[in-house]
Amino acid sequence: MDFAASLHLILPEEILSIAALVLLLVSAWAGDKASRAISVAACVALGAAFALVAPSVCGGASGPDTLAFGGQFAADAFAGMAKLMIFAAAGASLVIAPAFFERFRAMRAEYPVLVLLAVIGMCIMVSARDLITLYIGLELNSLAAYVLASFLRTDDRSAEAGLKYFVLGALASGILLFGMSLTYGFSGTTGFEGIHAALTGPMQTGALFGVIFVLASLAFKISAVPFHMWTPDVYEGAPTPVTTFFASAPKVAAMALTARVTLDAFGAQAEAWRQIVIFAALASIVVGALGAIGQSNIKRLLAYSSINNVGFILIGLAAGTQAGASAMLVYLAIYVAMTIGGFVSVLMLKDEAGEPVEAIADLAGLSRTRPALALCLAMVMFSLAGIPPLFGFWGKFVVFQAAVNAGFVPLAAIGIAASVIGAFYYIKIVKVMYFDEPADKVRGASDGAHWALLIISAVVISPLGYILTPWLGALADKAAAALFLGG
Amino acid sequence: MSGFPILSLMLLVPLVGAVACLFAEAKAARWIALAATLVDLALGILLWANYDVGGAQWQFTERLPLFAGFNYALGIDGIALLLIVLSVFLMPICIGASWIGITKRVGEYMAAFLLMETLMIGVFAAQDLYLFYIFFEAGLIPMYLIIGIWGGDNRIYAAYKFFLYTLLGSVLMLIAMLWMVHEAGTTDIPTLMNYDFPVQAQTWLFLAFFASFAVKMPMWPVHTWLPDAHVQAPTAGSVILAGVLLKMGGYGFIRFSLPMFPEASAHFAWLVFGLSMVAVVVTSLIALVQHDMKKLIAYSSVAHMAIVTVGLFAFNVQGIEGGMMVMLGHGLVSGALFLCVGVIYDRLHTREIARYGGLAINMPKYALFFMLFTMASVGLPGTSNFVGEFLSLVGIYQVSTWVTFVCTTGIILGAAYMLYLYARVVFGEQKHADAAAMPDLDTREWLMLAPLAAAVLWMGVYPESFLAPMRKDVAALDARIARAKPEGDSMLKIGEPKASAAHEEHAEGAH
Numbered sequence: 001m002d003f004a005a006s007l008h009l010i011l012p013e014e015i016l017s018i019a020a021l022v023l024l025l026v027s028a029w030a031g032d033k034a035s036r037a038i039s040v041a042a043c044v045a046l047g048a049a050f051a052l053v054a055p056s057v058c059g060g061a062s063g064p065d066t067l068a069f070g071g072q073f074a075a076d077a078f079a080g081m082a083k084l085m086i087f088a089a090a091g092a093s094l095v096i097a098p099a100f101f102e103r104f105r106a107m108r109a110e111y112p113v114l115v116l117l118a119v120i121g122m123c124i125m126v127s128a129r130d131l132i133t134l135y136i137g138l139e140l141n142s143l144a145a146y147v148l149a150s151f152l153r154t155d156d157r158s159a160e161a162g163l164k165y166f167v168l169g170a171l172a173s174g175i176l177l178f179g180m181s182l183t184y185g186f187s188g189t190t191g192f193e194g195i196h197a198a199l200t201g202p203m204q205t206g207a208l209f210g211v212i213f214v215l216a217s218l219a220f221k222i223s224a225v226p227f228h229m230w231t232p233d234v235y236e237g238a239p240t241p242v243t244t245f246f247a248s249a250p251k252v253a254a255m256a257l258t259a260r261v262t263l264d265a266f267g268a269q270a271e272a273w274r275q276i277v278i279f280a281a282l283a284s285i286v287v288g289a290l291g292a293i294g295q296s297n298i299k300r301l302l303a304y305s306s307i308n309n310v311g312f313i314l315i316g317l318a319a320g321t322q323a324g325a326s327a328m329l330v331y332l333a334i335y336v337a338m339t340i341g342g343f344v345s346v347l348m349l350k351d352e353a354g355e356p357v358e359a360i361a362d363l364a365g366l367s368r369t370r371p372a373l374a375l376c377l378a379m380v381m382f383s384l385a386g387i388p389p390l391f392g393f394w395g396k397f398v399v400f401q402a403a404v405n406a407g408f409v410p411l412a413a414i415g416i417a418a419s420v421i422g423a424f425y426y427i428k429i430v431k432v433m434y435f436d437e438p439a440d441k442v443r444g445a446s447d448g449a450h451w452a453l454l455i456i457s458a459v460v461i462s463p464l465g466y467i468l469t470p471w472l473g474a475l476a477d478k479a480a481a482a483l484f485l486g487g
Numbered sequence: 488m489s490g491f492p493i494l495s496l497m498l499l500v501p502l503v504g505a506v507a508c509l510f511a512e513a514k515a516a517r518w519i520a521l522a523a524t525l526v527d528l529a530l531g532i533l534l535w536a537n538y539d540v541g542g543a544q545w546q547f548t549e550r551l552p553l554f555a556g557f558n559y560a561l562g563i564d565g566i567a568l569l570l571i572v573l574s575v576f577l578m579p580i581c582i583g584a585s586w587i588g589i590t591k592r593v594g595e596y597m598a599a600f601l602l603m604e605t606l607m608i609g610v611f612a613a614q615d616l617y618l619f620y621i622f623f624e625a626g627l628i629p630m631y632l633i634i635g636i637w638g639g640d641n642r643i644y645a646a647y648k649f650f651l652y653t654l655l656g657s658v659l660m661l662i663a664m665l666w667m668v669h670e671a672g673t674t675d676i677p678t679l680m681n682y683d684f685p686v687q688a689q690t691w692l693f694l695a696f697f698a699s700f701a702v703k704m705p706m707w708p709v710h711t712w713l714p715d716a717h718v719q720a721p722t723a724g725s726v727i728l729a730g731v732l733l734k735m736g737g738y739g740f741i742r743f744s745l746p747m748f749p750e751a752s753a754h755f756a757w758l759v760f761g762l763s764m765v766a767v768v769v770t771s772l773i774a775l776v777q778h779d780m781k782k783l784i785a786y787s788s789v790a791h792m793a794i795v796t797v798g799l800f801a802f803n804v805q806g807i808e809g810g811m812m813v814m815l816g817h818g819l820v821s822g823a824l825f826l827c828v829g830v831i832y833d834r835l836h837t838r839e840i841a842r843y844g845g846l847a848i849n850m851p852k853y854a855l856f857f858m859l860f861t862m863a864s865v866g867l868p869g870t871s872n873f874v875g876e877f878l879s880l881v882g883i884y885q886v887s888t889w890v891t892f893v894c895t896t897g898i899i900l901g902a903a904y905m906l907y908l909y910a911r912v913v914f915g916e917q918k919h920a921d922a923a924a925m926p927d928l929d930t931r932e933w934l935m936l937a938p939l940a941a942a943v944l945w946m947g948v949y950p951e952s953f954l955a956p957m958r959k960d961v962a963a964l965d966a967r968i969a970r971a972k973p974e975g976d977s978m979l980k981i982g983e984p985k986a987s988a989a990h991e992e993h994a995e996g997a998h
Contacts, residue, residue: 368592382628387654388621397617397661404665412665413695416658423654427631427647435635435643466553 006068009075012049012083013123019045020116027109035109039094042112046094046119050087056080060478062485071191072130077482081329081475082126082256085336089248090119092340092453096347097241099447103354106152106239114151115245118144122253129264131180131190134257138176138221141250142169148245149238161237168230172220179213182206183265192265200268211266215276218261221254224314225283228307232291235303240356243299244343247306248336255313255332259325262317263483270320277318278411282418284311289421293428297358298349301425302342305384308422309335315415316399319406326480327402330472331395334461338383338392341457345377348454350444357442360429365438373442374433376458383461385426386419391465398473492549493537494561494612497530497575498605505601513593517586520597524578527604531575538568540955544963545677548614558674560614565956566741566811567611570734573818574607576942577730581723583935584826588722588833589637596637599629600723607731611738616664616674623735624657630724630732638719645712645719652712656702663695667747680746681967693751696744704736706759706796707766710789717785718838722829725781729788730822737792737814740799741807746967753971756800756886764893766793771900775907780828780838783908784821787864790897791817791872797894798879802972804965806882811957812875816863816946820872823860823939827853830932831912834925840908845917850927854913856936861909863943865902871946886975 007014023038023045030037056066057080066076094112101107121144124137146169150162184190186207187198199207220227235243262273288308295301313335316328349357357363367374383392396419403412460468504523508516538546548562563571581600589596606629609622627650635646668674671682684692702709713733717725745752767790774786791813798810830853831846832838847854863870866877876898884891917923928936946953 387627388624393621393624400662401665401669404662405669409662409666413659413662416662417655420651420655420658424647424651427650430631431635431643431646434632435646469557 006073009066009068010073012052013120015052016045016049016116016120016123020113020120023116024110024113027113030109032108035107035111036098038109039098039112042116043091043094045116046087046091050084050091053080053083053087057084057475057479060482062482066482067129071193072133073124073127074129075127076479077475078256078260078325078329078479079123079127081479082252082332083123085252085333086119086122086126086249089252089336089340090115090245092344093241093245093248095449095453096244096344096447099450100239100241100347101152104152104154106154108151111148111151114144114148118148118245119249122249125253126256126260128257128260129192131183131192131195131265134261135173135176135180138257139173141253142173145169145246145250148242149234151242152239155237155239157237158239159237161234164230164237165234168220172217172227175213175220176217179210179215179217182210182213184210186210192260195265196267199266203269203272207269208272211269211272212276214261215258215273215280218254218258219280222251222258222310222314223307224280224310225287225307226280228284228287231307232295232300232303235306236297236299236358240299240343240347243302244340244347247302247339247343251306251310251339252332252336255310255328259317259328260483263320263325274318274320277314278408281311281314281318282411282414284308284314285415285418286311286421289418289425292422292425295425296360298346298360298363298429299358301360301429302339302346305342305422305426306339309384312396312399312415312419315403315408315411318411319402319408321402321406322477322480322484323405324399324402325483326473326476327398329476329479330398333472333476334383334391334395334465337457337460337465338380341376341454341461342380342384344450344454344457345373345380348373348446348450349442350446351441352443354444360432362439362441363429363432364436365440366433366442368438369440370442373446373454376454378430378433379458379461381426381429385423387423389463389466391461391463394466394469493530493534494547494563494608495549497527497534497571497608498612500526500530501578501601501604501608505598505605508594508598508601511594513590516594516597517582520582520601521579523601524575524582524604527575527608528579531572534563535568535572535956538563538565538956540565541959544960545614550614557617558615560618560675561612562614562677563612564960565958566738566960568956569811569815569953570611570731570738571608573734573815574604574611574731576938577726577818577822578604580822580826580935580939581726583931584723584726584829585721586931588829592636596633599633600727602629603633603727607727607735610735614676616668616676616679619676620657620661620664624654626732626735627653630728633724634716634720637721637724640719641715642719645715648712649716652702652709653699656699656709659695660699663692667692676742680742682747684748686750689748689751690754693744693748693755696739696748697755700736700739700744701762702736703739704733704792704796705789706736706762706793707769707789708762710766710770713789714782714785717788717825718779718781722825722832725785725825725829726822729784729825730818733788733792734814734818737795737799737810740796741811741964745799745807746964749968749971752800752968753802753973756802756973759796759800760883760887760890763793763797764890766790767894767897768900771897771904774904775900777904778840780840780908780912781825782838783840783904784824784828787901787904788817788821790901791821791864794876794879794894794897797883797890798875801879801882801886802965802968803882803885804961805878805885807961807964808954808957809875809878809880809882811961812946812950812953813872813879814875815953816871816875816943819939819943819946820860820863820870823856823936823943824864826932826935826939827857827860830928830936831925835922840911842919843912843922844915844919845923846913846925848917849923849925852928852933856928856940857909857913859940859943861905863947865905866898869944869947871943871950873947874950886973888976 121141128134152158223231292304383390386396551559613619770789777783798806
């Protein structure tokens with residue numbers, strides 16, 4: 001394949017890179033006054049990339065035509081679908097940011113640029129078919145993310161979050177590099193195809209360690225138990241728009257990356273990694289659920305909720321089938337909608353002075369003082385708990401269906417039984433909002449953009465979301481097929 | 488009527504009403520809710536009138552493929568018909584019961600009730616496994632809100648308990664459903680009812696479904712959510728809970744557990760009998776010592792539901808018909824009893840039995856109604872519960888005389904706690920001046936109690952109206968599970984039927 005064709009395949013990434021660099025220069029010259037304009041421009045760049053990627057997903061692009069740079073980069077439907085979700089989530093976190101940061105006079109022009117850079121990193125992550133490409137994408141994303149976490153420079157918690165994220169993230173990168181070098185040592189290649197071929201047959205202990213180390217660092221990125229400890233602190237400390245971003249886009253990217261590494265590179269050794277994934281899945285569900293019960297801060301609670309959700313997504317991965325990969329993508333799409341809805345609701349909780357309200361106790365009686373907001377948040381909660389007829393149920397349904405059809409009935413039974421523990425704290429939020437006497441803390445008015453995003457995500461997770469299922473299912477099936485054909 | 492989507496219309500009317508109520512003022516919301524439920528009642532009567540007894544097994548079927556294996560498939564047999572009619576009959580009464588008792592957030596309250604109605608009808612009418620699950624599970628949300636927002640002092644604990652207990656039961660059923668669909672390749676309930684699952688797998692499937700239905704039923708020892716939920720729910724919430732929601736468990740046994748897993752059902756019948764025997768005796772004794780009227784009736788519900796389960800798992804026509812009749816009768820009677828409690832609760836705002844006494848003097852009409860429903864609950868011949876309890880016990884007698892013996896004590900104990908309750912509340916001295924000054928029933932309460940009283944008597948005097956629609960379906964179910972029928976210990980010798988004159992007599996005796 002010639003270079004021009006490769007460059008053509010990575011057109012969305014090129015657009016985003018150029019946009020990021022140009023906007024960086026603009027921000028250097030125009031300063032923070034132009035931050036809104038830069039946000040808009042960044043959204044436009046994301047929209048353009050979205051429009052470029054969409055056809056490859058709808059067409060179910062797969063096979064050798066989608067491989068760029070000698071097979072290091074795959075612009076197939078699987079990567080495409082993940083990218084669409086990443087773009088949507090990144091766009092949402094750009095839209096909600098100005099209203100939040102301006103209150104602290106902290107809306108800086110770098111914010112959209114950093115988000116764009118993180119998005120490029122994630123695009124490389126989901127398309128990576130080589131360990132080196134993977135690492136570059138991961139680091140590009142992570143470095144932007146560390147800065148974003150501590151974006152609210154005047155806030156101690158934000159600085160702490162950034163530092164924690166950086167230290168632990170660096171540790172995870174080290175583990176990843178160690179795992180990668182072991183894998184390279186035992187397979188003699190960094191390309192996924194080559195690793196797949198080299199690991200076919202009986203597995204050596206060294207290679208097994210390579211798999212374990214790679215998976216451990218990926219578990220850190222998706223915040224799966226036992227590598228989840230950073231999540232609540234970072235989610236709580238980071239500014240809420242950044243938390244929205246962390247909880248949605250990088251989750252999608254890291255999940256898609258994990259799926260590609262396990263199903264493609266280590267696809268021949270499914271038995272080796274499956275037990276790790278199963279353990280991580282069940283442990284995430286249980287720890288995410290139990291950890292959330294004692295929380296009094298809604299952002300921390302949503303952090304545990306995201307750990308919990310990662311567990312469910314991993315159940316789809318544990319199935320190890322094409323249907324499982326498809327179910328993962330469907331779950332991720334619904335999860336992104338729920339996460340955005342949840343965090344936008346949190347953003348809209350403000351007291352009279354416009355300061356954010358984060359204590360769960362302050363939400364008491366929200367249904368009487370702010371009925372629309374309470375209704376949306378209650379829908380997010382019931383949806384996260386997976387109660388039909390809300391859309392969150394569909395995500396759980398497809399994931400467990402994949403697990404049952406692949407023969408993992410006990411896994412599915414334990415996983416779903418543990419989901420009941422999670423339901424407890426979701427309905428606790430509903431209880432505080434609907435049953436308790438009003439605390440009347442939440443009084444601040446909200447931005448139009450916040451309302452628009454909240455209503456869009458509320459409609460998606462409402463029963464009306466089921467209208468999307470044929471379309472979503474078909475896209476996810478094509479994407480999953482591309483992953484399996486590629487491997 | 489064929490071709491007209493009456494079931495969809497019955498689902499749609501309350502749903503539209505619910506949305507309208509959300510945006511309406513308190514007064515308007517009450518009228519919208521009443522209108523919607525009355526329209527649904529009219530549709531329910533129409534449904535019954537057009538139901539072809541002895542016709543096709545599944546009538547009023549509607550089918551629309553939706554997505555990814557989901558079908559919007561509705562249709563009813565006689566069993567579902569009766570339960571739907573029970574639901575739509577109780578709903579206007581529930582709205583009436585909340586007419587003045589509910590003063591805060593009326594629009595949301597009425598919306599929650601109308602949503603419940605849609606979901607309940609959906610559960611009984613669904614012919615697609617996943618559609619059933621969605622209706623079955625979605626009821627958690629409105630019921631959680633009803634108990635939690637409009638309940639009594641300890642409402643939050645009760646709401647949590649209700650939600651988590653029933654959720655834990657149902658999610659395991661979902662996994663079983665996924666497996667069944669994978670194995671059988673269809674989500675169509677009528678097809679699955681005739682699909683023979685491997686006996687080995689049936690055990691697990693049965694247990695998963697049992698976990699769900701036993702909690703909903705509720706069976707001892709997973710019944711503990713019921714007294715809490717009942718006591719804390721508003722009157723109408725209790726009526727719906729006792730009248731219809733508990734029936735979902737029994738309906739599940741009839742529709743899923745028995746026909747889909749006959750061997751496993753036979754295998755676990757003794758588990759069901761054991762739990763039911765304990766339930767009948769233990770919860771009756773618990774009911775005997777209650778100080779709270781609603782709690783007493785809640786425990787009596789558990790005992791009555793135990794009679795339903797023994798009847799259903801008797802594996803014969805009498806038992807299954809009896810179980811169905813107890814469900815219908817109990818739906819009317821316990822609903823009516825909760826209304827009776829609600830009537831005096833509205834006046835004195837306490838459910839403490841000791842705070843009342845001698846109500847027969849100042850509330851004679853109320854005393855009469857309460858008497859009728861008390862007698863019906865005890866199972867006096869001529870009232871609805873007698874028919875069902877008698878048939879259930881006849882059915883179970885063919886399987887085990889000992890189970891019959893234990894369950895029959897439930898009738899005696901039932902008489903004890905109900906009559907004791909009645910004596911303390913209605914007879915005796917008027918110890919408290921405020922209780923003695925309570926006015927008798929007003930028109931609204933008359934309108935609520937009179938139809939229930941009429942229905943209770945109708946079912947008791949001429950049960951054929953209710954037995955006829957389900958006779959064929961029960962026979963079909965009996966034929967389906969006959970191969971797994973457990974050996975009975977009573978060793979009945981069924982005599983030769985005599986000539987025509989004697990046959991008349993026999994038919995009368997059976998009902």
